[in-house]
Amino acid sequence: MLGPLDLMIPLLVLGVALATMPFTVVTCVLTRQLSNLTSWSRFKRAWFKQVYMWFGPASKPLIAPKVGPLLSVAYGTVVEVGPAGGTWMSELAEAACASSGRIKKIYGVEPNTLFHPELIKAAKSFGLSDIYEPVAAYAQDLEQKGIPKGSIDTIVTVHVLCSVGPPSMQESIAKVLYDYLKPGGQWLVYEHVTSKHAPIKIWQKLNNILWSRLLDGCDITRSTEEIIRNAGEWESETLGPDPKEGYFESLPHTIGRLVKKI
Template sequence: MPNIEEPTGPFNLLRPLLLILYSAYYIIPTIIDLIINLKFGTLFSFSAFKDAWFARFWTWFGPRSVEYAGKSVIPLLNHNASGVCVDIGPGNGQWLGQFAKANNASITKIYGVEPNHDMHRELRQSAVKAGLGDIYEIIGCGAEELTTKGGIQPGSIDTIITVQCLCSIPTPQKVIKELYPILKPGGKWLMFEHIKTRYQDHFVAYWQVAVNLIWPQFFNGCDITRPTDEWVLQSGEWEEVNLKTGASEGPYDTVPHIIGTLTKKK
């Protein structure tokens, strides 16, 4: 995969199609595995099958995603998280190594909010491997249920972490508005997210909408056309905002990003 820092050209418009093909490749192995293990309930439930399929695909793709985005995400996560953290949509834990004590010594607790239970085993293993086994707790509900089923109280969180997850949440604006209150005054929100392209007068704006017609089916509900950065900014009052677009991302990038930190007003 191309390095995220490299400039892109017109051929980069085709990259989402390649990623869709990668995901589609794992449909057949997932079906075979479910049949061999007699998991017919999962096989004949569309939502359960999609979770199993995506978990299998992400086992392969997750490490490659880390390699691709690492130059942007690692500086964001290192030394910025502290206290009690909520890690939204951690998947199989591909970024957990960045929360190890050597990088974020002041972290006291991490709640990993992952609704896909097929990823929990690997997520737990990743937490233990990162030396976080004693402070990492998996919450198996959606982010929209964090204060009800998850038991997270308002004003109790020092750091919120969202890395390419708000694109997949069914009710993103509602969730974002619910996440803001759980953050303590002065708390930080660390963000690396897909966003709607800012090049609305270019071909990529129409191409992004077209790709998004099928993209969510292959990437666990991910919607690449959401103005997530705008929604987060509008969710409450911020003392400091340090957000920027992905390095070298321009009018040929169908899946652009926003990256940086927001500090809640004290």
């Protein structure tokens, strides 16, 4: 918690995102991926990859003390939604090694295929090649990739549900993810949410005008905690505000574990 300085964090991230745009253009030219420059949608994917490859590792030390313990309980067949370049691969590897065979399979559900080489590289680096599989799909399309509903033991979402489209789609995807869980399966959550304080909420909305456009559609003004909680019936849940975040936090989070009703 930085007090009033927390208000500056979104501006810092937006500045980095803007600075990364010309770098993305140069990278596309040097790597001869010129097709990424002929389509705005392709360019946005290439641009976001460059932003995230900086932002993911840079922000990880700040949130790893919270996310690490959360992911340590992952088990069985795991779906990580939106892993990007594999920021949390090491934590999943630690969970897999903590008890031999506890994690049977990990699906990295990442529709931006520009990240897939990074995911494969990270899986190999952390000894997960045998059980890790990148999946080029959106969460709602997993059945088409051979992953049946009711088959998943652990779902992981870290900084991803803010980017899945309008609120109605976010609600729909939350319910779909619930359906993929086995009875007794768990959902591990660390997500952006709207502030509970009116002045900060206004500041979030002002930042979100650019934020959602520069950061792959991420919307930092959503009631994601409520949406996840209402996705289905839960045997137990510990979802709630990050207790270490203060009043001025402009990128507040919800964190916790939900267990699907048996």
